[in-house]
Structures are given as structure tokens and as C-alpha cells.
Amino acid sequence: MKDARPSLTAAWVAAARTFGTLLPPELQLAHDPYGAAFAKAYLPERLAGSRLGRALAVRPGLGTWVLYMQIRTRVLDDHVRAFIVAHPRGQLVLLGAGYDCRALRLAELANVPVFEIDHPATQQRKQRVLGKLGATSPAHYVAWDFEQPMSELVGALVAAGFERNLPSLTIWEGVTMYLSEGAIDASLRAVHAWCAPGSQLAMTYFERTRIEQPSPMMRLVRTVVRAGGEPFVWGWQAEELPPYLAARGYTVRENRSLDEAARDHWPPEVAAIVQARGSRYCLAEPI
Numbered sequence: 001m002k003d004a005r006p007s008l009t010a011a012w013v014a015a016a017r018t019f020g021t022l023l024p025p026e027l028q029l030a031h032d033p034y035g036a037a038f039a040k041a042y043l044p045e046r047l048a049g050s051r052l053g054r055a056l057a058v059r060p061g062l063g064t065w066v067l068y069m070q071i072r073t074r075v076l077d078d079h080v081r082a083f084i085v086a087h088p089r090g091q092l093v094l095l096g097a098g099y100d101c102r103a104l105r106l107a108e109l110a111n112v113p114v115f116e117i118d119h120p121a122t123q124q125r126k127q128r129v130l131g132k133l134g135a136t137s138p139a140h141y142v143a144w145d146f147e148q149p150m151s152e153l154v155g156a157l158v159a160a161g162f163e164r165n166l167p168s169l170t171i172w173e174g175v176t177m178y179l180s181e182g183a184i185d186a187s188l189r190a191v192h193a194w195c196a197p198g199s200q201l202a203m204t205y206f207e208r209t210r211i212e213q214p215s216p217m218m219r220l221v222r223t224v225v226r227a228g229g230e231p232f233v234w235g236w237q238a239e240e241l242p243p244y245l246a247a248r249g250y251t252v253r254e255n256r257s258l259d260e261a262a263r264d265h266w267p268p269e270v271a272a273i274v275q276a277r278g279s280r281y282c283l284a285e286p287i
């Protein structure tokens with residue numbers, strides 16, 4: 001991402017979360033009342049809550065974006081809930097938190113320490129926007145550039161209150177596709193260093209073919225994110241990820257496409273709008 005500029009992609013995905021409210025109630029899987037505020041300058045405000053907005057939200061185009069973020073958010077929210085039930089004293093780390101407002105919107109996290117790590121430019125903007133909304137997040141903020149050495153990150157996390165002897169769930173959502181391989185490798189080693197027994201890593205990723213041989217829709221998205229200074233650069237084919245993670249001390253528990261997850265929740269004609277071929281999530285545990 002371009003130095004000193006807050007992430008644009010973080011704003012777009014946050015807005016898409018809020019736009020879930022345009023869907024018919026039976027299709028809504030996650031609710032984020034904060035997200036649209038981060039993309040205010042880029043959004044036609046009249047769309048939110050309008051009849052046109054509601055019609056577009058269930059059609060390819062706007063619907064692809066809104067439904068995709070609903071399923072991605074829900075899959076990870078479910079992992080958060082399951083982790084907290086299993087580890088009531090657990091901690092949540094959002095690696096590349098962007099404008100993720102789980103610390104504010106998930107009631108289950110009321111007594112769970114949440115640590116948000118992100119680029120200083122994005123993080124400062126997040127605090128400013130939340131401040132303007134009058135929303136006080138209980139999250140602990142740690143500013144970091146993942147392209148800089150990662151070995152010291154665990155120290156910064158501990159300085160922010162993280163307890164290394166307690167289990168943690170690290171969420172790495174919508175970040176891996178923007179990082180260099182060096183930053184990916186260093187991040188996985190950094191996460192491993194803060195994982196006490198019982199810890200987990202939940203991440204999303206693109207298959208390389210989604211970046212290199214994009215569908216017409218993905219070609220458009222790829223052009224837009226590149227123009228915004230955040231090009232897609234990294235992906236794994238689904239079968240490559242388990243050995244890659246094993247080499248860094250993790251075992252994979254789940255490795256699924258978001259299309260499959262969409263079919264778990266929605267009728268086939270709605271799930272088909274998501275077009276998430278090659279967009280996947282993985283749950284891994286340190287060995």
C-alpha cells in the first residue's frame with residue numbers, strides 16, 4: 001500500500017459490510033453499522049436504505065460485493081464465537097485490522113481483549129472516524145508496517161497488554177493478497193511466536209489463479225485496487241497452502257472456498273451471485 005495513505009480497500013470492504021442491511025433480512029448474515037462511515041467520501045449516500053439499493057444488493061455487481069462481504073464476515077465471526085466458547089480467557093488479534101469493528105459489534109467480545117494491528121496511516125484514520133461517530137472501541141491499537149521487520153511485533157503486542165501465556169485467535173482477513181512473499185513469511189512466523197497452546201489462525205486468501213487468470217469481474221476489481229495503490233500480489237493454490245503453513249509450524253484444520261460457505265447459508269441462486277471462485281478461508285493451529 002502507498003505510504004502514509006490510509007487503505008482504500010479497507011474502506012470499501014467496511015462499507016460493503018454495512019450495505020448488508022440492504023439485503024432482505026433472511027439473507028443477512030452479519031451486521032456492521034460502522035463500516036459505511038469509513039467510505040463516506042466514495043459512496044453515493046442515497047443508495048443506502050433506498051429501494052434502488054435494495055434491488056441492486058441482490059443482483060450481480062453491487063450484490064456480488066455485498067454478499068461476498070456478508071459470507072466472509074460471517075465465516076470469521078463464527079470462528080471468533082467458537083474460539084471464545086472454547087477459551088473464555090482467550091484473546092483476539094486482528095492482523096491487518098483495517099476498519100474491522102468486531103471489537104465494537106460482537107457482544108461475545110465484551111470481556112475479551114482485542115488487539116488491532118495495522119499500518120499507522122489506516123489505524124490513525126480509523127480512530128479519527130470512530131471518534132467522529134462518538135464510538136469508543138475497547139480495542140488495543142498496535143501500529144505496524146508488515147513490510148518492515150516483523151520479529152519485534154510480538155514485543156509491541158505485549159507492550160499493548162497481550163498475554164503470551166494465554167491462547168489467542170489471530171484473524172488475518174483480506175490481507176494476504178496485498179503482501180509480498182517476504183512479508184507473508186515474516187507475518188506467519190510472528191503470529192507463531194505469540195501463539196500459546198490452544199491458539200488459532202483464521203485467514204482468507206486468494207488462489208493465485210484468481211489474480212493471474214481473473215474473471216471479467218475480478219479483472220475490474222484488480223484494475224481498481226491497483227489504481228488505488230493496493231495491487232493484488234500474492235496467492236496460493238488451495239493444495240499449496242497446507243504444506244506452506246506446515247513448513248512454518250502450522251497444521252490446517254479447515255481450508256474451504258467462500259463459494260462453498262455461501263452455499264451453506266443461502267439458496268443456490270443467491271450463493272451464485274457471490275462469484276468467490278478462488279477466494280478461500282483457512283483455519284490453522286500451531287503444531
Ligand SMILES: C[S@@+](CC[C@H](N)C(=O)[O-])C[C@H]1O[C@@H](n2cnc3c(N)ncnc32)[C@H](O)[C@@H]1O
Pocket residue numbers: 001006007009010013014095096097098099100118119120122144145146147172173174175178
Ligand atoms: C482489504 S483491507 C482488510 C482490512 C480488514 N482486515 C477487513 O477485512 O476489513 C487490507 C488491510 O491490510 C492493511 N495493510 C496492507 N498492507 C499493509 C502493510 N504493509 N502494513 C500494515 N498493514 C497493511 C491495510 O492497512 C488494510 O487495513
